Amino acid sequence: MASQSRQPGIGVGTWAWGNQFLWGYAPERDDPRLAATFARCLERDLLFFDTADSYGTGRLNGRSETLLGQFAAAASPLHQGRLCIATKLAPFPWRLGRQGYRRAFAASRARLQGRLHRVQLHWSTARYAPWQEGPLVDGLADLVREGAVASLGVSNVGPERLRQLQRRLADQGVPIRSLQVQLSLLAPQPIQSGGVAEVCRELGIALIAYSPLALGLLSRGDDPSQGAPAGPRGALFRRLGPKIRPLRQAMAELAQGRPGGRVAVALNWCRAHGAMPIPGLRSPEQVDQTADALSWELSPAERERLDALVLAEGAARMPANPFQSA
Numbered sequence: 001m002a003s004q005s006r007q008p009g010i011g012v013g014t015w016a017w018g019n020q021f022l023w024g025y026a027p028e029r030d031d032p033r034l035a036a037t038f039a040r041c042l043e044r045d046l047l048f049f050d051t052a053d054s055y056g057t058g059r060l061n062g063r064s065e066t067l068l069g070q071f072a073a074a075a076s077p078l079h080q081g082r083l084c085i086a087t088k089l090a091p092f093p094w095r096l097g098r099q100g101y102r103r104a105f106a107a108s109r110a111r112l113q114g115r116l117h118r119v120q121l122h123w124s125t126a127r128y129a130p131w132q133e134g135p136l137v138d139g140l141a142d143l144v145r146e147g148a149v150a151s152l153g154v155s156n157v158g159p160e161r162l163r164q165l166q167r168r169l170a171d172q173g174v175p176i177r178s179l180q181v182q183l184s185l186l187a188p189q190p191i192q193s194g195g196v197a198e199v200c201r202e203l204g205i206a207l208i209a210y211s212p213l214a215l216g217l218l219s220r221g222d223d224p225s226q227g228a229p230a231g232p233r234g235a236l237f238r239r240l241g242p243k244i245r246p247l248r249q250a251m252a253e254l255a256q257g258r259p260g261g262r263v264a265v266a267l268n269w270c271r272a273h274g275a276m277p278i279p280g281l282r283s284p285e286q287v288d289q290t291a292d293a294l295s296w297e298l299s300p301a302e303r304e305r306l307d308a309l310v311l312a313e314g315a316a317r318m319p320a321n322p323f324q325s326a
């Protein structure tokens with residue numbers, strides 16, 4: 001039975017849907033499975049989908065949005081009414097000024113066949129062009145005020161910048177609804193003292209945890225350094241795999257007798273910290289395991305046990321996103 005808790009739910013990440021370089025996507029082989037994945041999400045009440053205009057490599061750029069648009073169009077009217085699809089627009093250098101996102105927004109909305117409920121700044125430009133993101137975000141606020149999209153979010157923004165953007169948009173009467181940052185047992189910085197989770201709580205901004213399974217490192221079989229995936233993820237698995245054995249052991253103990261196994265432990269740790277995880281899903285089986293996590297929660301003592309392991313000095317860490325601002 002689903003719990004009555006006020007912890008956040010779970011959303012779905014779609015970075016892999018169209019990405020050949022990191023995720024080995026192949027259209028003919030993968031699209032039927034992704035359609036079944038989407039359908040299973042709706043059956044299991046996972047209704048928040050995260051995508052981006054930059055998802056899809058090379059000639060497949062925008063593929064994730066295109067697939068989501070096709071799948072959502074085929075959903076029942078009941079499900080369509082409950083879906084929330086959030087895209088992220090990249091502030092590539094040539095997207096400048098208050099009108100800088102207009103064309104990108106229209107293109108994303110067209111790929112999504114009009115089903116676009118939230119638009120997000122994909123990353124902060126604070127580290128390389130701090131003047132760029134303000135006008136771009138103002139342009140997103142215009143889209144909300146005009147009724148072109150229901151809500152606005154930001155991503156890869158740190159505590160300082162989040163406060164600045166929140167003030168800027170509050171002056172225009174548009175709230176920031178969500179902040180999306182890397183957050184997992186191997187990237188716990190947002191929930192540390194002085195981290196961005198505190199600012200989100202204070203300002204009433206929903207926190208979204210991306211890469212909550214550390215690109216699969218937390219969900220793989222018992223020894224992730226064995227049988228690491230091909231490509232760039234493999235190097236990461238070989239480097240961090242051996243360092244996380246005590247953490248994996250603790251996760252296995254907490255998973256015992258509970259639906260969803262270790263995946264559910266990783267996701268429920270995010271939820272216990274007030275964040276909605278958006279694991280990257282690409283099979284109906286993964287959807288089931290993910291949705292099973294919603295049937296239980298970590299107790300405060302169990303959460304603290306994991307906190308002590310992952311916040312310890314020298315604990316294994318995922319590489320930080322280079323565009324994450326202070």
Ligand SMILES: NC(=O)c1ccc[n+]([C@@H]2O[C@H](COP(=O)([O-])OP(=O)(O)OC[C@H]3O[C@@H](n4cnc5c(N)ncnc54)[C@H](OP(=O)(O)O)[C@@H]3O)[C@@H](O)[C@H]2O)c1
Nearest residue numbers: 013014015050210211212213214215216219279280286289
């Ligand atoms: N805002 C940003 O800058 C940003 C950056 C990164 C990601 N994101 C968003 O966050 C989403 C999630 O992050 P992510 O895709 O990077 O990584 P992730 O969710 O941490 O990991 C995805 C991996 O988890 C595995 N997995 C998922 N569910 C599983 C299950 N039930 N059992 C076993 N393995 C499972 C998948 O395995 P397989 O390989 O076997 O499929 C895949 O390798 C993305 O899709 C994207 O929407 C946003």
